[in-house]
Amino acid sequence: MPRIRLAVSLLFLMNGFMMGSWAPKIPVLKDRLGISEGMLGLLILTFGIGSLLMMPVAGGLISRLGSRRISKLMAACLVPVLLLLSLVPGLPLAFAALFLFGGFVGAMDVAMNANAVAVEKRMRRAIMSSCHAYWSLGALVGAALGGPAIAHFGEVTHAVLVTIAGLVILLVAWPMVMADHPHPEAEKEKLALPRSPLPWLIGIVALFSMIPEGSVIDWSALYMRNELGASVALSGYGFAAFSATMAIMRFAGDHVRDRFGAVKTLRVCTLLALVGLVMAGLAPSATIAIIGFALAGIGISNMVPIAFSAAGNLPGLAPGIGLSVVTFMGYSGILFAPSLIGFIAEHVGFSIIFTSIPLLFLVVLLLSGHAVHADATKN
Incomplete structure (x- = not known):
């Protein structure tokens, strides 16, 4: 597998792994904070809001700086957030941490998909479906290992292990992520919704x-x-x-x-x-x-x-x-x-x-x- 394809596949794997690792932590977070199902629903909604708000911001940044920089930056920001979620002492910080978690996941999603498009152009062949397959694989591994790890080692140790695993995947991918060049006119453009249908x-x-x-x-x-x-x-x-x-x-x-x-x-x-x-x-x-x-x-x-x-x-x-x-x-x-x-x-x-x-x-x-x-x- 070419290095640039391996790198973007690892980004998808890492993003999926972090998301899959979050799933078994949800009931643990609910019990630790002593909140109702309704309040838990609001917390999860905050994740979605953070994700959707950061997606268009990431798109504008990618058009100026390229997908490599934004993919690596958002991945680096995402790595420690599950550990942060495992340490928050109260509801206000939990809302903030979940907003950040959703925001970094969403922004990285846009950036790594943009990088996959750039790799497709360089290789002149489709790779997007397999990239999404690596995301599914990462989510499956994170979810499957998360429950037993939390049961045996506890919430915080699980988060530390997830953080280390995410960091290792990112460090392997880091030097290989393909550089793409923003459009020449991108720096002159204002951030705006596209007019084309x-x-x-x-x-x-x-x-x-x-x-x-x-x-x-x-x-x-x-x-x-x-x-x-x-x-x-x-x-x-x-x-x-x-x-x-x-x-x-x-x-x-x-x-x-x-x-x-x-x-x-x-x-x-x-x-x-x-x-x-x-x-x-x-x-x-x-x-x-x-x-x-x-x-x-x-x-x-x-x-x-x-x-x-x-x-x-x-x-x-x-x-x-x-x-x-x-x-x-x-x-x-x-x-x-x-x-x-x-x-x-x-x-x-x-x-x-x-x-x-x-x-x-x-x-x-x-x-x-x-x-x-x-x-x-x-x-």
Whole structure:
């Protein structure tokens, strides 16, 4: 693997690892601070707000300074934040720490995706899907090891180990991260929302791809338990199948995209995701639902990476600006939409939810022609 590709893959791995390591700390933080579920929800919302606010800021900085500097800076800022969260003595500092955590995660997300676009251009081949696969792998490792580590070593020692691991990954990647050059006119431009409709249209593709993803993450287990009568153990298999097929297909997605092109790949993936979620929503049993979620994972796996590649290659627009718009719109779907979906599901049930959400994929199909910009990496 070329050094520049290894470096950006390690950035994705580290970001995912930090996010995965956060998940098992959530109930520990709740107990330590003695707060209610509602207050915990506000804390997690603060993470989302910090992330979304920093994404457009990162986009503007990338257009001036390049993605290498911002990726490395945000990664360095992110490394110690989980340790800080493990040491905060009260609620006000917990809110501040989670805002910073979300902000650094979001800003690094924009920057490392911009760097991946730059590496794609240098290599003249797709790498975005595998980069996102490394993120999924890092999140899986962080989440899987986090619970046992906290149980055996305690919250603070776990955070120290995570910090050391994150630092080691960053130090390995640090000298290899590819330098990219900001647009010549970037320093003269004012920070402003792009006037071109293209980043907003591709942002809709990302948004309508990530709302279903967030719905499966947050609600598939409850749906299988309450409406399909699955056992506690079996109810988690829907999301597990979804995650497994998504990770596998993200490692394969670059080769598929290079062979068939971004537009055709996006359309086929969208149709697979649509069929999978409808199958899950109409499933007469938990087993059929698991198969449906697995099929949806195959489909959704490469939809967002293609949208991000397209956003970083829009004509006349700095990659950081296009990516900041698309990541902002996409992640707002995965952070906030599931809450609204949960409220609706209280009245209509999750079967209708999972059957109806694929309507969003019809819009993705209508806009799929814009994915042609993702193939600019080959030019």
